[in-house]
Amino acid sequence: xxxxxxxxxxxxxxxxxxxxxxxxxxxxxxxxxxxxxxxxxxxxxxxxxxxxxxxxxxxxxxxxxxxxxxxxxxxxxxxxxxxxxxxxxxxxxxxxxxxxxxxxxxxxxxxxxxxxxxxxxxxxxxxxx
Amino acid sequence: xxxxxxxxxxxxxxxxxxxxxxxxxxxxxxxxxxxxxxxxxxxxxxxxxxxxxxxxxxxxxxxxxxxxxxxxxxxxxxxxxxxxxxxxxxxxxxxxxxxxxxxxxxxxxxxxxxxxxxxxxxxxxxxxxxxxxxxxxxxxxxxxxxxxxxxxxxxxxxxxxxxxxxxxxxxxxxxxxxxxxxxxxxxxxxxxxxxxxxxxxxxxxxxxxxxxxxxxxxxxxxxxxxxxxxxxxxxxxxxxxxxxxxxxxxxxxxxxxxxxxxxxxxxxxxxxxxxxxxxxxxxxxxxxxxxxxxxxxxxxxxxxxxxxxxxxxxxxxxxxxxxxxxxxxxxxxxxxxxxxxxxxxxxxxxxxxxxxxxxxxxxxxxxxxxxxxxxxxxxxxxxxxxxxxxxxxxxxxxxxxxxxxxxxxxxxxxxxxxxxxxxxxxxxxxxxxxxxx
Numbered sequence: 001x002x003x004x005x006x007x008x009x010x011x012x013x014x015x016x017x018x019x020x021x022x023x024x025x026x027x028x029x030x031x032x033x034x035x036x037x038x039x040x041x042x043x044x045x046x047x048x049x050x051x052x053x054x055x056x057x058x059x060x061x062x063x064x065x066x067x068x069x070x071x072x073x074x075x076x077x078x079x080x081x082x083x084x085x086x087x088x089x090x091x092x093x094x095x096x097x098x099x100x101x102x103x104x105x106x107x108x109x110x111x112x113x114x115x116x117x118x119x120x121x122x123x124x125x126x127x128x129x
Numbered sequence: 130x131x132x133x134x135x136x137x138x139x140x141x142x143x144x145x146x147x148x149x150x151x152x153x154x155x156x157x158x159x160x161x162x163x164x165x166x167x168x169x170x171x172x173x174x175x176x177x178x179x180x181x182x183x184x185x186x187x188x189x190x191x192x193x194x195x196x197x198x199x200x201x202x203x204x205x206x207x208x209x210x211x212x213x214x215x216x217x218x219x220x221x222x223x224x225x226x227x228x229x230x231x232x233x234x235x236x237x238x239x240x241x242x243x244x245x246x247x248x249x250x251x252x253x254x255x256x257x258x259x260x261x262x263x264x265x266x267x268x269x270x271x272x273x274x275x276x277x278x279x280x281x282x283x284x285x286x287x288x289x290x291x292x293x294x295x296x297x298x299x300x301x302x303x304x305x306x307x308x309x310x311x312x313x314x315x316x317x318x319x320x321x322x323x324x325x326x327x328x329x330x331x332x333x334x335x336x337x338x339x340x341x342x343x344x345x346x347x348x349x350x351x352x353x354x355x356x357x358x359x360x361x362x363x364x365x366x367x368x369x370x371x372x373x374x375x376x377x378x379x380x381x382x383x384x385x386x387x388x389x390x391x392x393x394x395x396x397x398x399x400x401x402x403x404x405x406x407x408x409x410x411x412x413x414x415x416x417x418x419x420x421x422x423x424x425x426x427x428x429x430x431x432x433x434x435x436x437x438x439x440x441x442x443x444x445x446x447x448x449x450x451x452x453x454x455x456x457x458x459x460x461x462x463x464x465x466x467x468x469x470x471x472x473x474x475x476x477x478x479x480x481x482x483x484x485x486x487x488x489x490x491x492x493x494x495x496x497x498x499x500x501x502x503x504x505x506x507x508x509x510x511x512x513x514x515x516x517x518x519x520x521x522x523x524x525x526x527x528x529x530x531x532x533x534x535x536x537x538x539x540x541x542x543x544x545x546x547x548x549x550x551x552x553x554x555x556x557x558x559x560x561x562x563x564x565x566x
Binding site for chain 1: 511516547
């Protein structure tokens with residue numbers, strides 16, 4: 001399915017991440033998946049949260065540079081080769097993944113993928129997997 | 130351009146009238162300082178110039194310069210030309226190192242000062258219909274009191290707000306229907322941020338028409354930013370406590386330079402290295418001689434401000450000479466790897482880049498024997514977060530633009546919003562960590 005991801009700009013400086021989690025905690029927002037990619041100076045934090053609208057509002061109010069992005073979330077079996085199958089299908093259909101992150105739990109794995117055309121990707125996944 | 134009144138007929142004198150009044154007042158001032166201020170007597174004697182040598186404004190360049198150092202050497206009252214009994218007001222500059230620069234005013238000086246401000250606020254659009262909020266810090270600094278008196282003089286309603294407590298500033302603005310804002314340009318930008326944070330749309334919820342900014346230089350790009358954020362018309366005015374405070378010059382609504390009150394302040398442009406007077410239109414250091422002040426007349430004061438003069442008649446009808454926006458200060462000029470750089474040039478670059486906020490900090494330091502410069506800016510547009518590529522492109526764009534101005538590569542640091550320091554008075558944008566500049 002297509003879900004909303006929050007993308008936040010973070011300076012690579014002590015305390016910044018804690019400031020962010022503090023705001024989410026105070027607003028009773030749960031994080032279900034996250035990834036942080038960083039350079040020496042700054043990082044981009046991507047996360048899936050329980051209430052993205054509320055989180056966006058709270059982070060904006062605290063002057064974070066933040067936006068929501070549509071991402072594709074799919075479930076696949078937690079077995080060797082499952083991710084490969086998924087990616088092969090997408091690649092064969094001309095779909096590129098810009099970035100992805102995921103986790104596995106209880107026999108299934110959940111993948112969050114940033115794809116230029118999420119609707120088309122969903123269609124292909126639904127028809128082929 | 131919007132039509133507005135001209136406060137004084139002196140602002141429309143022809144060149145001959147200016148020459149006449151300048152010459153008379155200069156001769157008188159030179160006589161007074163020679164008799165009353167030992168510093169000037171000694172300096173004129175050493176320089177080999179006598180009072181009789183000064184017959185008209187043409188003889189001005191025969192006189193020696195006065196510098197900031199002369200104020201320090203004569204601290205606190207050594208340059209005063211009247212007995213303390215006649216002083217009715219003191220002010221002092223915010224000296225960051227050592228003793229402040231002390232200035233004094235007689236009753237007549239105060240009247241003259243109010244008159245100068247009346248001219249400047251009038252040319253910036255303000256009338257007796259306006260409600261003016263003064264968000265300069267009240268105290269020893271000349272800005273707040275200077276504008277205050279002049280605004281009252283023209284009959285505007287003054288709110289002596291002072292700087293700081295920004296939420297309250299916005300509340301008062303809204304509730305008192307403030308129509309004119311008086312502050313430093315950097316504080317105006319900060320206030321707009323706070324207003325938006327409070328859920329106040331400065332353009333819809335407030336009543337501001339005019340913004341009169343001074344106390345620090347600003348660029349055209351900053352003006353656009355302020356106009357856009359507030360929905361007002363920003364003008365700039367110029368002065369310094371050594372000369373009187375605000376009131377030396379100001380912009381009219383034609384926005385083509387700041388009209389100098391020439392019947393009270395004679396401007397010259399010099400080469401800052403040689404002291405040579407430069408021809409009309411040339412860019413150089415502004416030198417001002419005060420010709421009507423009683424308590425503290427100043428002969429050929431080197432302002433350190435870099436500008437040029439334009440004697441053409443202005444669209445607004447005034448004939449007073451106009452000085453261009455200050456493009457830098459001869460003493461805050463940074464020399465980076467042998468290249469002269471003014472912080473204002475960096476600001477102009479940054480203001481023309483999309484995606485980043487109006488606040489910035491410049492850090493200069495040595496790496497080995499080389500000068501390095503870092504520029505901190507705040508990323509405000511979340512659309513750059515789609516990928517590192519986009520952020521990197523933004524960074525490269527800024528770097529490239531700075532390189533064309535600075536001649537050396539600057540490191541650009543993208544920061545989170547509201548992490549750079551905000552200023553309520555004069556902004557301090559440059560941190561120079563080089564020991565040997």
